Amino acid sequence: MPDDHGRFLAAGPRVGLRPFTLDDAGEFTARAEESVALHTPWLFPPRTPERYAAYAGALIEEPARAGFLACEREEGGRIAGFLTINNIVHGAFRSGALGYGAFAHAAGRGLMGEALGLLLGHAFGPMGLHRLEANIQPGNAPSRALVVRAGFRLEGFSPAMLLIDGAWRDHERWALTAPCG
Numbered sequence: 001m002p003d004d005h006g007r008f009l010a011a012g013p014r015v016g017l018r019p020f021t022l023d024d025a026g027e028f029t030a031r032a033e034e035s036v037a038l039h040t041p042w043l044f045p046p047r048t049p050e051r052y053a054a055y056a057g058a059l060i061e062e063p064a065r066a067g068f069l070a071c072e073r074e075e076g077g078r079i080a081g082f083l084t085i086n087n088i089v090h091g092a093f094r095s096g097a098l099g100y101g102a103f104a105h106a107a108g109r110g111l112m113g114e115a116l117g118l119l120l121g122h123a124f125g126p127m128g129l130h131r132l133e134a135n136i137q138p139g140n141a142p143s144r145a146l147v148v149r150a151g152f153r154l155e156g157f158s159p160a161m162l163l164i165d166g167a168w169r170d171h172e173r174w175a176l177t178a179p180c181g
């Protein structure tokens with residue numbers, strides 16, 4: 001096992017989670033470029049330095065957002081994928097909306113499942129959230145499978161819920177609440 005725990009907010013056997021930094025632009029955008037076929041038509045992560053700076057900057061600076069890079073511990077920390085929490089609301093709701101994407105070299109290897117488990121521990125632990133929702137387009141079977149394996153429940157269906165790639169898309173609303181508290 002690599003001696004890399006200090007780098008990560010949370011680590012499992014194969015994956016460590018760390019926050020986005022602006023310095024990750026080169027690796028992130030190169031891996032996003034390699035992953036266009038995997039991500040289309042569901043997700044459009046930044047593929048240029050300018051777009052990365054805006055995207056990561058918002059995740060780093062805005063209190064209602066958080067972003068995490070899932071890194072492969074055995075591969076020198078190369079980025080396997082990313083997970084974001086948007087629309088973070090505190091008070092009586094303590095909720096956030098989850099987003100995620102694998103990079104092509106990492107897809108289908110169980111790394112995102114491990115990363116999501118780590119994120120849930122971090123969100124329901126140090127971040128103090130009580131509920132995470134994942135809004136998923138009906139045809140997105142790998143995304144649905146990921147949240148089902150993590151224990152999310154289907155709460156409903158919302159027509160024309162999110163503007164993605166120029167059109168309002170229907171979404172299934174999946175969610176998970178913290179085990180206690």
Ligand SMILES: CC(C)(COP(=O)(O)OP(=O)(O)OC[C@H]1O[C@@H](n2cnc3c(N)ncnc32)[C@H](O)[C@@H]1OP(=O)(O)O)[C@@H](O)C(=O)NCCC(=O)NCCS
Pocket residue numbers: 038039040042043099100101102103106107108109110111112113114135136137140142143144145146
């Ligand atoms: C959604 C997405 C992140 C899921 O990633 P993923 O790579 O399928 O997820 P995992 O890393 O958990 O891999 C799961 C697969 O790896 C397999 N696997 C291989 N080795 C494994 C291991 N050691 N442990 C666990 N699972 C393993 C699982 O059996 C599973 O296969 P299955 O789908 O045939 O059941 C990915 O498909 C993606 O980036 N999609 C495009 C972007 C997107 O849709 N984002 C979400 C918008 S709502």
